[in-house]
Amino acid sequence: MPPTPPAEPTAAIVLDSVRKRYGTVQAVDGISLTVPRGEFFGLLGPNGAGKTTLVEIMEGQRQADSGTVAVFGQSPWPRNVRLLPRLGVQTQASAFFVRLGAREHLETVAALYGAGREAVDRALASVGLTDHAAVRVEDLSGGQRQRLAIASALVHEPELIFLDEPTAALDPQARRALWQVLRDLKGAGRTIVYTTHHLDEAEALCDRVAIVVDGRIRALDTPARLVADGTTTTRLVVPAGRITLDAARAIPGVLAATEQADTVVLETLDSGPVLAAVDEIAGLRGVRTLTASLEDVYLQLTGNTS
Numbered sequence: 347m348p349p350t351p352p353a354e355p356t357a358a359i360v361l362d363s364v365r366k367r368y369g370t371v372q373a374v375d376g377i378s379l380t381v382p383r384g385e386f387f388g389l390l391g392p393n394g395a396g397k398t399t400l401v402e403i404m405e406g407q408r409q410a411d412s413g414t415v416a417v418f419g420q421s422p423w424p425r426n427v428r429l430l431p432r433l434g435v436q437t438q439a440s441a442f443f444v445r446l447g448a449r450e451h452l453e454t455v456a457a458l459y460g461a462g463r464e465a466v467d468r469a470l471a472s473v474g475l476t477d478h479a480a481v482r483v484e485d486l487s488g489g490q491r492q493r494l495a496i497a498s499a500l501v502h503e504p505e506l507i508f509l510d511e512p513t514a515a516l517d518p519q520a521r522r523a524l525w526q527v528l529r530d531l532k533g534a535g536r537t538i539v540y541t542t543h544h545l546d547e548a549e550a551l552c553d554r555v556a557i558v559v560d561g562r563i564r565a566l567d568t569p570a571r572l573v574a575d576g577t578t579t580t581r582l583v584v585p586a587g588r589i590t591l592d593a594a595r596a597i598p599g600v601l602a603a604t605e606q607a608d609t610v611v612l613e614t615l616d617s618g619p620v621l622a623a624v625d626e627i628a629g630l631r632g633v634r635t636l637t638a639s640l641e642d643v644y645l646q647l648t649g650n651t652s
């Protein structure tokens with residue numbers, strides 16, 4: 347009997363103590379993480395935090411200085427041709443055949459992977475480019491080109507998809523449409539590694555996010571747990587004239603009160619009792635509660651001036 351091939355690991359990606367230095371810059375400084383299959387994993391962090399370097403190491407485009415990298419249980423470096431068909435990669439600098447039409451471009455990419463015409467049609471439709479199939483790539487708008495880059499990453503129906511700020515040039519409708527495409531991909535069991543500076547997007551889409559600062563993971567969890575575990579404050583926004591700053595500051599549990607535009611904003615870690623006190627002083631009509639978001643947690647971890 348032929349030997350049974352080893353079972354595929356359950357994780358899509360496993361990184362252990364990965365480091366990468368460029369000259370004096372330690373771009374990735376000992377990162378370990380596991381991305382299970384089927385996860386929508388977000389990578390967040392300020393410019394220069396090391397996200398692109400890390401993703402390039404996962405994709406097999408760059409060699410780590412040390413540590414181990416496993417993608418579907420295999421090393422992506424040196425360029426692993428068995429892995430390539432299983433990966434879809436969209437970068438900020440995706441290459442195009444600019445003289446071709448959008449469909450011809452996709453057909454060319456699809457042919458490289460042995461994917462058929464139906465796959466091309468599906469990919470075009472999924473990014474809303476069916477009506478622009480005949481337009482030359484160089485004549486597409488910036489956002490349309492970005493959508494074509496995404497379609498190029500998806501056309502061969504890869505199991506693991508790397509997307510680097512895919513919504514950067516998209517208008518709000520295209521952005522929401524792409525969210526749905528990505529949710530459908532996740533629903534179909536694909537694994538997605540998603541780099542973004544849009545915190546709302548990470549909160550809406552990602553199962554877990556890693557916040558990377560100076561080449562290290564500062565936080566890694568579900569967006570909800572990151573928000574819940576943070577020491578971020580809730581803000582109560584009271585229409586001006588209903589409460590004075592002094593009265594607001596005197597409420598137990600209020601950490602700060604400031605005038606902002608035509609409101610008084612109270613910050614607290616314990617919104618229940620503070621709301622009750624505001625109710626007694628000013629009533630709750632027109633009072634808004636702004637709970638912490640992933641953006642608040644992100645800014646707290648990365649510094650407000652990154």
Ligand SMILES: Nc1ncnc2c1ncn2[C@@H]1O[C@H](COP(=O)(O)OP(=O)(O)OP(=O)(O)O)[C@@H](O)[C@H]1O
Binds near residue numbers: 369392394398
């Ligand atoms: N090829 C390279 N040679 C030298 N330094 C590099 C190279 N690539 C990246 N760096 C440096 O490594 C650090 C991490 O860069 P990287 O592009 O990985 O960050 P990033 O988190 O993707 O940033 P951004 O959000 O701006 O895309 C930065 O200080 C950058 O200047």
